[in-house]
Amino acid sequence: MAKQHKWGMVVDIDRCIGCQACVIACQSENNVPINEEVDFLSRRAKQWIRIDRFWEGEYPNVKARFIPVFCQHCDNAPCEPVCPTYATYHNDQGLNVQVYNRCVGTRYCANNCPYQVRFFNFFNPSWPESLWNQLNPDVTVRSRGIMEKCTFCVQRIRRAERLIEGQKGEELTDQKIKDGNFMPACVNACPTDTLVFGDLNDETSEVVRKSKSDRSYRLFAELGTEPSVFYLKKVDPAAKSH
Amino acid sequence: MYEGKTYSNKQINDDLLSSLTKSSLVYWAIVGTLGLIVLVATVAVAFMINKGLGVTGLNRPVMWGFFITNFVFWIGISHAGVMLSAILRLSKAEWRRPATRAAEVLTIFSLMTAVLMPLIHSGRPWRLVYWVMFPYDFQRGIWMDIRSPLVWDPAAVNTYLTSSILFVFVALIPDIAIIRDRSSGIKKIVYSVLSLGWRGTTRQWKFQAIAGILLSALILPVFVSVHSIVSWDFGMAIAVKSWHSTIFAPYFVIGAVHSGVSGVVSVMILMRWLFGWQNYVRHEHIDALGRLLLVIAIAWFYFLLMEFMFGIYGQEGDELATRHMQLLEPPWMWFFIVFIITAFLFPVPMWLFRRVRRNLWLMLITTISVNIGMWLERLLIIVPGLARKQVFTGTWYTYAPSIIEITIIGGxxxxxxxxxLLFAKIFPLIxxxxxxxxxxxQDKIKVGKAEIPAVIREE
Amino acid sequence: MTSYKDKIQISVAGEELSASIVTNDIANNFFAHRRSGRMALFLFGLIFLAGIVAFITKAMDGFDSSQRANWGYFAALFAFLLSAAGSAPLVAVGFRMTANHWRRPFARISEIYAVVGLLTIVCLMPLLALLPPIGDCSSGPCRKTLWFTSEYWGVPTFWDFAGLLALVVCGIALLLVSALPDIAQISALSESKSRPLLSKLTKFWTGTQSQWHIHRISLSLLGGFYFILLIGVQTIINVDYVMSLVPGWKDSILPAHQALTGIQAGVASVVIVAFIARTFGGYKKYFPMESFWSISKILLALSLLWAYFWFAEVNTLWYGRMPVEQNILKLVMFESYRLPFALNFSMNFLLPFFILLWNPIRKSVIGPTVASILIVVGSFFMMVRLYVPAFGIQDVTAFQITYVPAAIYPDFLDLIMIAGGISGAVFIYLLSTRIIPILSLWEVKEGLLYQRVRPFLRGEYQVLGKPK
Known part of the structure; x- marks a missing residue:
């Protein structure tokens, strides 16, 4: 029997260059509709992973800081108990999953998410006809009136389990995830290895090693949400000299 | 404090049942106009369900807006019924008598309206109806998540609605019997069925009285729980700091009573003018309600201060930003100023004066002003809290309702x-x-040379 | 209707009374100095002295804000006295405002509690010195307070003290104004010249109509002020001495909850004294069953309200599962101080609720009294579970508490201090009843004007006058 996984991610802020490749990768992998200008202006754009930019310092010594934010798959997720229909719940692999069929669109989960990573389908999604063949057949297209969010590309995790654990009967190790390209699309696309994906239950994996770094922290730790995503602090040589 | 004349029973029947038999042109004009507005709003709802919630002004930080504000508002209005009927019945306040039925009926209709709000506000109302009416996914054994305040909510509201309807009905039975005796034809049959064979025997009166008192006592916990649970829809959210406040439950309840009793006063004054019940809805009743409102408003203000003070107490960035938005950023600051003036600073000092409390016009204006303020209060709690959620400043935004939302709210x-008004055509409102x-x-006591009004006390 | 002969009775079952009977009764009772009264005065005075000695002994060990952990029980005692005795006058204030007849025998009993305020002022003074500094947030560690910053003048000690002082002054003024007609009558009746001061004080009171008019207006004004001041003082005391000492504790209902517990304890302490006055004081006929019946309904309602406020607090804090809120719940309720909490919860809500749930018990004298004793004791434990842990926390300037501090148990001196403080309150109360009669002459007599018993068929019924 395969051992229990607990999927997690490490985001090394020090490496992030704010290139938005992860955003595009996520968009095409997960059938997220194309955001137009009007969507951004009305604050209804859907980006399962977004890159928040902060300015640090005073002119002329201004630095841009980037922080990719996506669903933190909290072990103690505030969005879960407030859903009346169990549309969002915690599965046994540490994932915070969204069941589209159950969702009735109360949007309470979005209100109670401190990370602002839940998105509501205000209208039915649409693509230009030329992109219809681009849609990912493994991912449901969400209709209007329901919530959606980052799934850690659960379709890829399932494929890995099916191929490696199911067909070959082998253990799904860190290396095999990397070799088989089973990481979430954003991790795949990241040119600087900012994002690292893996099994937090596997003591040898890179995620566990990195998450134990002394630079490691979690967003809004004081809220006690216990996220599965670890962030590594920016290494700032200038800050030391101060 | 009995100031009215004493009438024969027949006179009372004739006067108070006049709304059933006679109806002026003004009445039908009003009902027709209101019906038209409701129709337009219904079309707006249909359009919204067809297109999706994108036709509203909602956005990513502000996922709840006008509809939820309106939901809380109407739930608040619905608190007047029990507040007046049950509490005042239990405390044997004589002046409650003409106000009870109007308050209870207002409760029922405002509750029904309130229930509509979260229904149409959800992303997939057809699914929600299915889930409220029948347990969700029955075959697969997946039930509602009772941890969610949104499950507590319909449970409390539906209990309240059911018990309020029972409450009204129990009090209506003797009156229905009178209408039955005065009507003929098909109407007689309908009222006969509704009156449950009431003949006014001692035994029946006894049952009716016991049922009334029992329902009064049993409905009180429901009354408190409903708005507490509505407040916990907000209070349970840890992500929105300005909502996560322990005082929310009593604060919402007292606010609801504040707006609800004001609503009853407005309705009573309008009713008095429309149906000509000058001898039944008297100045002394409005006066007593005004004094009650005074106490409620001051208590409510204390809770408001506490809520606000503890918003700033934590000195946390997002919470301070929320308060900043409420107090200093237009248009919210204008809403706040209007709110604090209409809900407290304008009406409450006026109610201190007996002359104001006995002036129907002023009471109508002040009580309507309270409800304008209380509507804004809910808006000011809901929207700025969401718009300044947590410290991801990039996601901060504001909210402006669309024409669809405004139409539905008006509806x-x-x-x-x-x-x-239609209820008044079918049953007596007093x-x-x-x-x-x-x-x-009523009785009188001689003290020295003076005769003062007195009340016979039942054991 | 008026063809029957009306009987002047307080209740259907009561005796027939008249104004002169009331005056004689109360005056006789007042002048009869019983030996048991003197004994009680002596005994409570002795315990009070012991408490003062215990306080001094303890203060010798060390008395500054770094050692405040030792003084938690003293703070709890102060808060208890403020809550129970400070809120008691509200019985008279509130029900006089709503013109309830049943309040008449309770009115003076509740007003005399205002003199205990003198003791609470004395208790507050050392506590002011124990409060740790707020600090300046811009330049160093600071703690969060109701006053936001320490820049303002007199924050927080002066305002705490001034608030309490205003409350006590207002309470005593309320008592004196209310008792003025009675003192005048008593000193007129007293044969000896033993009360020259009082007769001088009341010489101008002749009972004219305009005097009564002013009397009534000042009573309602003072009562309104007292109510607002009490809620305000309870709020600032609670925030300054409990919440702001526990880092990360943001609990907006707690001040209101303490104020509510105070009102509950206040009503209960009035019932206890009423029971003693009725059973041992010879005032039996002035306490009709309706008085106890009505006040026990109030007690029941307050118990339910207490549970409601408590649940609103716990539900909100518990549901979010934030670590700091979990720690605070564990601290004041479920772990460190679970014993005081269990006593508090059962005595303020569970037991009184189940006792007062039954109408036959409500309609008795002993039932509400037992419930009241429970409530008063329970309120003390409420203050213990709030003030003792708050005083026990050292790192008040931290961002949040990340641990659950252990409980602090009282030592021998604490126990003596608590006994001494409560005895002191009783002592002051007993002393005041030697100057002011415990039953309000004018209010009882006013009640006789408005209450009649009329025959009806085979029975009798009561008619209550409702003057404008």
């Missing part, structure tokens, strides 16, 4: 008033038996 007000009972219990 709810029209609907409550329309239903209220309990006949209660007025008669009040007359029987």
């Amino acid at each position: 709810t007000f029209a609907m409550v008033l329309m239903l209220f 309990p006949l038996f209660d007025i008669k009972e009040g007359q029987v219990l």
Whole structure:
């Protein structure tokens, strides 16, 4: 029997260059509709992973800081108990999953998410006809009136389990995830290895090693949400000299 | 404090049942206009369900807006019914008598309207109906998540609605019997069925009285729980700091009573003018309600201060930003100024004066002003809290309602008033038996040379 | 209707009374100095002295804000006295405002509690010195307070003290104004010249109509002020001495909850004294069953309200599962101080609720009294579970508490201090009843004007006058 996984991610802020490749990768992998200008202006754009930019310092010594934010798959997720229909719940692999069929669109989960990573389908999604063949057949297209969010590309995790654990009967190790390209699309696309994906239950994996770094922290730790995503602090040589 | 004349029972029947038999042109004009507004709002709802919630002004930080504000508002109005009927019945306040039925009926109709709000506000109302009516996914054994405040909510509201309807009905039975005796034809049959064979025997009166008192006592916990649970829809959210406040439950309840009793006063004054019940809805009743409102408003203000003070107490960035938005950023600051003036600073000092409390015009203006303020209060809690959620400043935004939302909100007000007026066509809005009972219990005491009004106390 | 002969009775079952009977009764009772009264005065005075000695002994060990952990029980005692005795006058204030006849025998009993305020002022003074500094947030560690910053003048000690002082002054003024007609009558009746001061004080009171008019207006004004001041003082005391000492504790209902517990304890302490006055004081006929019946309904309602406020607090804090809120719940309720909490919860809500749930018990004298004793004791434990842990926390300037501090148990001196403080309150109360009669002459007599018993068929019924 395969051992229990607990999927997690490490985001090394020090490496992030704010290139938005992860955003595009996520968009095409997960059938997220194309955001137009009007969507951004009305604050209804859907980006399962977004890159928040902060300015640090005073002119002329201004630095841009980037922080990719996506669903933190909290072990103690505030969005879960407030859903009346169990549309969002915690599965046994540490994932915070969204069941589209159950969702009735109360949007309470979005209100109670401190990370602002839940998105509501205000209208039915649409693509230009030329992109219809681009849609990912493994991912449901969400209709209007329901919530959606980052799934850690659960379709890829399932494929890995099916191929490696199911067909070959082998253990799904860190290396095999990397070799088989089973990481979430954003991790795949990241040119600087900012994002690292893996099994937090596997003591040898890179995620566990990195998450134990002394630079490691979690967003809004004081809220006690216990996220599965670890962030590594920016290494700032200038800050030391101060 | 009995200031009215004493009437024969027949006179009371004739007067108070006049709304059933006679109806002026003004009445039908009002009902027609209201019906038209409701129709337009219904079309707006249909359009919204067809297109999706994108036709509203909602956005990513502000996922709840006008509809939820309106939901809380109408739930608040619905608190007047029990507040007046049950509490005042248990505490044997004589002046409650003409106000009870109107308050209870207002409760029922505003609750019905309130329930509509979260229904149409959800992303997939057809699914929600299915889930509220029948347990979700019954075959697969997946039930509602009772941890969610949104499950507590319908449970409490539906209990309240059911018990309020029972409450009204129990009090209506003797009155229905009178209408039955005065009607003929098909109407007689309908009222006969509704009156449950009431003949006014001692035994029946005893049962009716016991049922009334029992329901009063049992409905009180429901009354408190409903708005507490509505407040916990907000209070349970840890992500929105300005919502996560322990005082929310009593604060919402007292606020609801504040707006609800004001609503009843407005409705009573309008009713008095529309149906000509000058001898039944008297200045002394409005005066007593005004004094009650004074106490409630001051208590409510204390809770408001506490809520606000502890918003700043934590000195956390997002919470301070929320308060900043409420107080200093237009248009919210204008809403806040209007709110604090209309809900407290304008009406409450006025109620201190007996002259104001006995002036119907001023009471109408002040009580309507309270409800304008209380509507804004809910908006100011809901929207700025969401718009300044947590410290991801990039996601901060504001909210502006769309024309669809405004139409629907207007429709709810029209609907409550329309239903209220239609009710007056079918049942009396002032309990006949209660007025008669009040007359029987009047007495006088001689103190020295003066005669003062007195009340007979039942054990 | 008026063809019957009306009987002047307080209740259907009561005796027939008249104004002169009331005056004689109360005056006789007042002048009869019983030996048991003197004994009680002596005994409570002795315990009070012991408490003062215990306080001094303890203060010798060390008395500054770094050692405040030792003084938690003293703070709890102060808060208890403020809550129970400070809120008691509200019985008279509130029900006089709503013109309830049943309040008449309770009115003076509740007003005399205002003199205990003198003791609470004395208790507050050392506590002011124990409060740790707020600090300046811009330049160093600071703690969060109701006053936001320490820049303002007199924050927080002066305002705490001034608030309490205003409350006590207002309470005593309320008592004196209310008792003025009675003192005048008593000193007129007293044969000896033993009360020259009082007769001088009341010489101008002749009972004219305009005097009564002013009397009534000042009573309602003072009552309104007292109510607002009490809620305000309870709020600032609670925030300054409990919440702001526990880092990360943001609990907006707690001040209101303490104020509510105070009102509950206040009503209960009035019932206890009423029971003693009725059973041992010879005032039996002035306490009709309706008085106890009505006040026990109030007690029941307050118990339910207490549970409601408590649940609103716990539900909100518990549901979010934030670590700091979990720690605070564990601290004041479920772990460190679970014993005081269990006593508090059962005595303020569970037991009184189940006792007062039954109408036959409500309609008795002993039932509400037992419930009241429970409530008063329970309120003390409420203050213990709030003030003792708050005083026990050292790192008040931290961002949040990340641990659950252990409980602090009282030592021998604490126990003596608590006994001494409560005895002191009783002592002051007993002393005041030697100057002011415990039953309000004018209010009882006013009640006789408005209450009649009329025959009806085979029975009798009561008619209550409702003057404008």
